[in-house]
Amino acid sequence: MNRITKPLLVQIGTVFGFMVIWEIIGESKLLFEGILPSIVEIVKAAWTQVATGFIFPHLLVTFYEASAGFVIASFLGVTVGILLGANPFLRNIFEPPILYFAATPKIILYPIFLMILGTKFESKMAMAAVSGFFPIVINTTIAAANINRIFIKVAKSVGASSLQTFTRVYLPSILLPIFTGMRLGIGVSLVGAILGELKVSNAGLGFIIVQAFNYFRIAEMYASILLTFLFAAIVNLVMTLVLARMRRFA
Amino acid sequence: MRSVAPILEIRNISKTYPGVAAVENGSLEVYSHEFVSIIGPSGCGKSTLLEIIAGLLPKTSGEVFIKGHAVNHTHSSIGIIFQQESIFPWRTTIENIEFGLQMQGVPKEERRRKADKMIELVGLHGFEHRYPGELSGGMKQRVAIARALVMEPEILLMDEPFGALDEQTRIILGEELLRIQQEIGQTILFVTHNINEAVQLSDRVVVMTARPGRIKATIDIDFERPRTSEIIASEKFGRLVGQIWLLLREESLKGFKLARQ
């Protein structure tokens, strides 16, 4: 029991200590008035946002943008990933630039999306799609490149057609790494959509954060950020559970 | 030379890769219901030969004849079992066994019926709905054997199927294999590097040379069938093993030297 409870106590202690320091600094005159509101105030504001239903339309907008973008990213990512994974020639040409691009901040492309797609949902969807594309394509490429050749031999030996081999053997064998890539992908897709909202938008979680910031309603800003983090955590949890149920594909 | 035609015949099979000859002029006749082992030093091309016969690897020259007809591709008379783990981790035991039948479009009830029979045959009763992750190495190979057998091939090719298993499991599975062959009566072509195993299980042992692999010699094993593992204690067994080893030793040393270059 000690092995589990002791670290847990440290974690709880750290969080608690953090909150205490927060309160102390907030109460003192070290920073401007209202910059670090009390935790109670923040939680109250968060609760209000939920109870009044204020947050839900915005949550839905962000969720819609992120999911649509994620679906696009998945389709493109898996298709390109399989193409590159199966073809060493193409892979050698296109994989390095993809890896380089993966490490650049996608938000920098946002103005281009704004110009072409407008300032509403579509530009945020594009952000989500571009962000989520990379973890998915990278994971799929690796999986498709390292496919277990034995499985293909088995399929051939029992007379399976090419189509059957592809759908019944090839795809199932790379499903787990693809889903792992998707789990990463949905996280970054969500962040991508929210970042877009933080810059130019009129709805969504990012929008209410930036609005609270602009009107100096700091406690509400913290509250919205808190709720956003909560939302991201829930999405991640769901994906992890889905992934856990896929253990048998390993 | 026998008066009956061989069920499987390979003539002058050669396989070369750029710069390296894997197999050279392999010729062999296998008769119905026979259990023939192929033994040889590492890298001599025994797996290559097997995959060529199975139609999974193109040959550079030579012919493969199944029941008298020249064959160039995978054939329904041939089933193959690999050394490495090959059952699909995303399917249960019974789904794995049904795989080939499913690919051939066999209807559900018939598939299930045949697969159930196989489960009894290989001794996996009770494990139908387990996933490979829950099975031991020996059980997984049984599933692989069942998967191949359910297709009712007349010829079974086995590429060091028990190589990754521990000695005891290997002996037990060897006996099981003989029992299955008694019941169903296929022809088996069995690649191994284990001389004891070869002598214990086969009617004939074919010895291959080091790379490029050629057929060096064929030894008849005339123990009676059905066999039990008691034959290991007999003098004849030791003699045969010794005979094969002498042939093999020369080739193994050559293989060693090749590897050192």
Next chain:
Amino acid sequence: MESWREKTLRWTFVAVVLGAIEAVVRLDLVDRIFLTAPSLIAAGAWKSFLSGELLGLFLTTVYEVAVAFAIAVVIGLPGGYLLWRQPLLGRAYDELLGALFASPLILLYPISLVIFGRGTNAIIAMGLVTGAIPIVLNTHQGLRDVNPTYIKVGKSMRLSERQIMRYVLFPGASPMILGGLKLGLTYTLISVIALEFLVEIGGIGTLASRGYFWFNTEELYLGVAGAILLSMIFIYLLGKAGTRLFSS
């Protein structure tokens, strides 16, 4: 291993794409407000470079990244070592930091702005946080992964604590530690450029945002290209540094 053939093909592909964009713009197939020709971007870049503005922006970004990363290293390496030295802390914080790392930290930037004001410090603070976490985690993991047998060898040869640390532990952990540093630098860079764009405080990221809001298409694309180029140069140098350090 990459053949020159594959390399040429890749660069040809890039050249073709750029050429196509140039053609599309020159032939007026697309409204000039949406797309600029690469040649015009290059011209604008040259002008900006000559006036020193471009260089100034690049330097601001590099400065922010350097400072943020330096602090991240100073906190991260000893931090990771501490987690290894005190396994209880290690177990507790591994999980905590791991969860933090997986969460969208960049969304905390309004808080950084509120605390540090609209200046480079806010950006450095965010860059610092996103960079320090992978350094701590990787350093900790790297030390943990050192084969305990090596330590036993050191002890059997009666090496002192410091000698073991210097000749066994850190060399053994260095691949992972190096990996952590690379990761940290990458995340710091991404955070810095992203925030420069989002908040327009200076640096190369600001160019793209400014260009968009002031309808200056050339500036916009210059900013986009500049930011992407800077990232790629960083990644490339990181890759080279990694292999160099290994052969020494």
